[in-house]
Amino acid sequence: MPTYTAPTRDARFIINEVLDLASYNNLPGFESATPDMIDTVVNEAGKFCSEVLAPLNQVGDKEGCTRHDDGSVTTPTGFKDAFEQYRESGWGTISQPEEFGGQGMPHVLGMLIEEFVGTANQAFAMYPGLTGGAVAAILAKGSDEQKEKYLHKMIANEWLGTMNLTEPHCGTDLGMIRTKAVPQADGSFAITGTKIFISAGEHDLTENIIHLVLAKTPGAPDSSKGISLFIVPKFLVNDDGSLGDRNSLQCGSIEEKMGIHGNSTCVMNYDGATGWMVGEENKGLAAMFIMMNAARLGVGIQGYAQAEVAYQNAVAYALDRRQGRALTGPAEPEAQADPIFVHADVRRMLMDAKAYTEGMRALALWGALQVDLTHKGATDEDKKKADQIISLLTPVIKGYGTDKGFDVAVNMQQVFGGHGYIQEWGMEQYVRDSRIAMIYEGTNGVQAMDLCGRKLAQNGGAAIQTFFATVDAEIAEAKKVEAIAPFAEKLEKALGEQKAATMWFMQNAMQNPDHLGAGAHHYMHIMGIVSLGLMWLRMATVAQAKLDGGAEDKAFYEAKLATARYYGDRFLPDAGALRRKLEAGADTMMALGEEAFQTAA
């Protein structure tokens, strides 16, 4: 059976040494996040995830969820107990506002726990996972009454939340939704329609479920400008907070999916259900984006989370399984064969995984810090810069992170040879589970267009200039350190490819917007490669300084330096090829009409 050990040493390295979270202790919420507190949280969360959640991962996959005739849903064996423990330990409250019962600690910590939970058991993670987005939307757009009524229980995970966007005929293009919201005399709305792909839409983990539902009021514009957001609880909530009537909504069926079987992905039927508008009429899209951005970062984490656990198990297998001999001569002559760990091609896949997961962890946690600084930064300038960085990074973390995370999961399965294809070993589940992250919360094509069509151009390109200035400055600094300079130069070259690609877009996209669409995926990957490169530059710089300072944990820091060099050798070169593809533009891509794609007999 596959196992999982939370990478707490690496997490502490990133938080304490690379991000140096302690240096922000003048900011609200950060003062309590002392290194000691961080150690405690990281270690305890890691233990819970390894010992309680990970053993349920295959159970969830095998059993799936069961919908009963009355529309109720039973989660897999053990999920309810595990969720009780999760709730009681308050793992979902870490970075939620104290005002509503949260612990008010930095998002950096909340995000890390999300990683551990998601790595141990992605299907489980998605029960509390979407609640974060729902809470964020209510916090930003809800009335005081709504906040008071729902947030305490949601943050305490006594109730969970969902996001109801997609309908059978529309997902990306939410302007087309058909779910209706008809105003009632008491100020509420009667919600009617069908939503699909609703993660955690129905389950037995909590006594109530708070659905956030996109719908259209009568006469609303027939576009994304006509969408409103509603709170539609499974059980109506009385003014004293007790539960009232069962609302007219039901899980119609559970989707049969490729993976994440342990999560109940529901078709939700709303049949005149009572709902309350969140924020302004027809401004639902903005509220939805608040949910969505939180969810997108969460999905980005899922990308490397599945890669991480697949990697850990591939390492164990590579050290255990013996086939053939090292090309350089038998590594263990007394044994009948060497562990496959000695083979360069196996090592290639493991190093790729290591360079990616550690780099992505640093990127996601740096991103989470920007989320914190957007609200809590010491100066307006700090807040603005943080907002620019995270708005650019969100589609990169989600899109590049999950594309590459899936690739890594596939490679880790490959390390197992034929056994990787057999269910019992668990590797194929990681591949199936991680596949969804490239799709939901906006497909990676949508992420690429969000990055290139929206974020790059915003405010005259201010955000990307901030990003370039940040990377430029750190490269210049790193070039002064002899041991790091070679890597910094490689990163500079890759950054140059990104700058050139950006320029190419500026010069060509006006003339033909398809040039942007044709290159967006390539651009997102270039930026992912450069962003991870920046993380490796930082990690290498810190590691070198620690070694120079005579740190005790020498092997750990030397591994960071070696992995950075590997990243320079094996990841950065792709930036140039991607730029060449991008600069080929849309002409050959869009040259053929539909007939040319239809199979001629």
Added chain:
Amino acid sequence: MPTYTAPTRDARFIINEVLDLASYNNLPGFESATPDMIDTVVNEAGKFCSEVLAPLNQVGDKEGCTRHDDGSVTTPTGFKDAFEQYRESGWGTISQPEEFGGQGMPHVLGMLIEEFVGTANQAFAMYPGLTGGAVAAILAKGSDEQKEKYLHKMIANEWLGTMNLTEPHCGTDLGMIRTKAVPQADGSFAITGTKIFISAGEHDLTENIIHLVLAKTPGAPDSSKGISLFIVPKFLVNDDGSLGDRNSLQCGSIEEKMGIHGNSTCVMNYDGATGWMVGEENKGLAAMFIMMNAARLGVGIQGYAQAEVAYQNAVAYALDRRQGRALTGPAEPEAQADPIFVHADVRRMLMDAKAYTEGMRALALWGALQVDLTHKGATDEDKKKADQIISLLTPVIKGYGTDKGFDVAVNMQQVFGGHGYIQEWGMEQYVRDSRIAMIYEGTNGVQAMDLCGRKLAQNGGAAIQTFFATVDAEIAEAKKVEAIAPFAEKLEKALGEQKAATMWFMQNAMQNPDHLGAGAHHYMHIMGIVSLGLMWLRMATVAQAKLDGGAEDKAFYEAKLATARYYGDRFLPDAGALRRKLEAGADTMMALGEEAFQTAA
């Protein structure tokens, strides 16, 4: 429900126009393969696969195979009837020798039919699929008596064959097998041991199953030099050809796999089963490689076969599903949204799939022609050249073909957005089914080492020089054609990267063989990119000539030219990045010891 239309127009283009099979009609077996005959075979086979096999693909996935308590296995509903039709139509006999009841036609045709069958239903294709390898081994190494006894029935598909190599503790490293073969007084052997991952190991499609089993005789060397090959029939065969006693072998269980559920992948237990040695004692590895090479080409086809059917269904979905608007303005203003086909990122994925599948089809069929010419070439020089080319191309077709084929299947699933993750649509099955092709018959890492560690160096690099000379000559020719010259120049650049990478290996691998292991995967992909580039050069050249000649089917040829240009823009640039990675060598890849890979808490 997904559908499949055999790409018969493209197949006829490759066989009749690009390979110009008619020009080989002076060779034995080719004379009967007239364009008319080819048209008939291609169209009839295509019809059978589209109409009979494709509709059973989801059935097989859902039902899987059932093992009964007596060890017998029932295949999914419809498989037995479909197999009857397959057998009666003689689709498995096309390129088998007439001497044993085959039709003696070129492998090119046999391979194409293998593609159609495998595209329609990979799990089904693997019942007759492995028989080809078993037949090849008996043809090459069996005694006259063995040939007479088994080949007629096997070629007629009245009996099917299997390949029993892998054991629980060894797959790649077959020198470690433990299955024993003890000589009996009558010249037979008593075979005892356990084999795993045996495709079509037990089923209800034929009255007998002929297992080819690797085992060790008493006192045999404890390495791959101590392996012998045995024929071990499920039912012993009497001298008159009738079936005798049930042999002491049984399917112990059916593996639970990620995909190809419709094929019964068995654990086979041999308990003193009666077997007969094929060829010489301790020379089983050579016989095994004959089976294996045939099987590897078959697996290479599977790589693009699943991509092809996934592509066809993605095209249909992209034309049907409406979300958003073209960046260049509404394509269908009267509708609420445009088909997603208008979006450049969707088109990117479709064009990638088109360029890959059509290129791979050409490469596989060109490869099949080399298999024919190896035996039937007009001169010894022709035979030698063909042998060199196919020996190089086999790992490339298998390794690059299935790596990229899986990527394409994943992309085609991506076109469906969330619906791609739902089982009902069938796209996730293509991803699961195609995943195995990167693993079996030698993982793609093994293919890369076969290419770089064995094939490149053989006979002083004669084969790769032949390959370079072939591509060089065709580029030189193509540069004379104005319309093709730009593509030829791009291919020349990519070929230059391959030549440089080859040179780098020559200069560095002796000093440290791990340099070869570290770059083998990259090299295999460079060669895949160049090989497909050569195919696109040929297809573009033929298409241009047809257009210049005023051909009627203008749109078809123009699409070929446009797709070649796309290939030049979007595939060829990767060769340079891969070369840079390769030239980074093994140092950073092998720098870290096992402790650095173990998760530190």
